[in-house]
Amino acid sequence: MQTFIQELQGNFFLRSPKQTTPTLLYYVVRINNKKVRLATGVKVYPQHWNKREQKAIISSQHPKLTRINNEIVNEKIDEYLKRFSQFKDYLCNNPAEITNCGDLLKSFIYNKMSENCIGYLRKRKDEDKTISEGTKKDYKSALDNLERFCTQDNAVNKFNDFTKKYIKNYYNYLLSIDDNPRTKDGKLSVSYVNKQISQLWNMLNKYAVENELMDYSILLEWQNRGAWEKKDKTKNNEKGIALRDDEIIKLWEYWFHIDNQNDKDILATFLLECLTGQRFSDIEKITDNLDTIHSTTTIQLTQQKTGKTIKVGIIFELAKTILKQYENQMPQSFTNDHSNKRMKVIGKAAGILGQETITRHSGNDTHVQSIKKQRYELLSQHTGRRTFITLLALREWSANRIKQYSGHSEIEMVERYTKIRDGVQYEIFHNAIKNNPAQILRYVDEDENKKLFGEQELKQPLYHYPTNDERFQNEIQEAKEVLAMFNVPASKFVGLSDIDELRSMMYGIEHQLLNVIEDRKLIKAIFNNADKSLEEKANELHELYLSCKDMR
Template identity: 25%
Template structure:
């Protein structure tokens, strides 16, 4: 549905060129038409919302003008209906008064009216929808390509904001963002209500700030006072949220019924810990990527200089288990929804006895907050990659060899993982001094 008070139509909606935009409104059972001075190519028109598709600055200007015009026409129609008291309205006179109103208040020159219209109509969710449409790839018929990564990313942001609405009991608006405490409410929601990992919460904050920055550039006057500089991407101390060798062995050796949900999730988790793959990489893994001694990295989501991931004895056994099933049933690894995987690996970690309380410090800009809980409660899908990097470095692989496998861009990215764990420190000290 259109967000405009008065519906707009195209004179020739099938034209290959620009065509006039006009108003059509039923008044006292008669059709009133008013042709605007504006034209648009039908390819650039959103017929459902009855306004221009947001593709450039001109489309923003046009939609603002149509909104302005719809308010004038709506106001004049109400006045004429009241004055004529049910009698037939003189449409020519109505058009004349609309023209006078527009002439007396030229839209292009009247900044106060523009600001008033925008302020009264800026909707965070409508702007987000327009932002998603503008940034996402389109299909040939002009619709959003829902396989586009940009669409997936920001549609996920939208879905979380809808859940946040329910969490706070009202619809999120730009006015909410003017409240300093909104950041804390959002972070509590991300961590405790929907149990996002630190990385996931950090990505959300980054994406959301990008969207708000875009809106501020569009509505310079109206949103200039919104300051999200304190909405920091959260970081955490990485040394406590990887599996050490004993913990990883406990998970590897815990027995589940073969090909049960827990068994398959545990196998995937171990595979990630031994290869450094992301969960999204595992989702794209196919049998033809598997070689005798390694995995071909053609499916990895980032460009890779090195083309393989070596297989060790543990990963070889897991791969062979699922290749055998593939030959028998045509099913390789089951595709497990990330949400389900994230929940199950917490249960698996608990089953394996990883229940000791640990302290996790998260940094909100300059503010440090400490969280205490059982180890398994902090386990997320990213722990596999962290475990691989940390244990590889502890076992003597060079940082550049690890980078070659994980495809990190520079050594700085791996610096947090190079911090030695307590057990590794004790072991090294013992080897040196005992």
């Protein structure tokens, strides 16, 4: 029988050509009257696919991100075509393997295509827009450890090589490491090792299985690892602390003594995490949709990690104070690593002292180590979330109520973040309320303060920010003049002295303006001009409003 290998052809097809969202691209080759379908691992919008040219469309009319995504698709197509050509050359020189050429093609394309599985996972991780920078950092660490294991005669040629047996060997290898430069004993903690396996499972599921480069049945074999995964004996005493009320107030007092603006911004951001319970990846969003109605200021945001949208009121007065200090804008942001390093320095300078005992279970050790550290050494951006939940737990909030503010989906996670180890912490908290109430964080809601402090007469705490401060009197008056200029009923604002609520009403004018002024950028340019007073902004907006209205 004659066979003409060089005449073999393949075509690219969309998995779902009629859908409106990005769909997977496949390469299909007919060999020995059988179709061989090869997953490319890339996606494209069906309307951007040129079936005749077998390319993703690159157009200057497309947004930059779309062009970048389509360029990635075309690069993948070129790589497949190159590998397919090499495959045909190989068969021409090895005709005895033609009978098994379907499996050979898959092996040839995938093994050569991805160069190595770890390289493929790294690329997918870097391109993933749905995960936080913290998760990317964790994934990178997991891949670095896996790569080290692979170089010691444990290489994988394809994703289906990640079997249960392979993973168990890898797990035992991680537990045996004794030369890690980042730990005193050179060993990896059990919790870290367990997390490495969990992260690898997540990556394989998301990047390999989803793109049909790995059989899900193989991944399922080691999804449940309870039978052979080592239990971390320190699980209930995890590294990390929650700050007390007086420590938060102490940090805010220290804020006024910091000369370096970067450190002031890092500290202010950290305190807002402590007082709102939002993750480092979400904290910058808290001012995006601030709204004040009847003196209640609310935060609305969509959390990056879970995609969950929350809308909650600001609980602590100090959070409003900090936001007012920054004119309801977030402080300058810095990377997680830099912020963590600086917070340890800031915490020490501010006087966050006291010794903590941290337990560590590492490697193949059967015993748990105890390590003494100062409280400031344990400060990190995640301390904020622990602190917020613990502050509310001390105030006897239920876990179910707390999770409405933190955004956790499970009550168990709220309980895990609560850093109350014994009844002594409740006793300390309640004694402080009785004997030193100025060192206890105040609620925004005065009724809640009365429940917390009882009938005792309270002195204004150091962080209190009076609503009748002279700093805001001019702005309050100007805001009322602007509202009157745009025909807002006087009954809605004439008796108000809360600048937050007046600001909220001011920005509500935008909807009225947009009905006449079509270009939103013109409105934003005036509103965001920090060099002009509210009165000047109002006059400029009013003139723009009238001129656009006359043109309609």
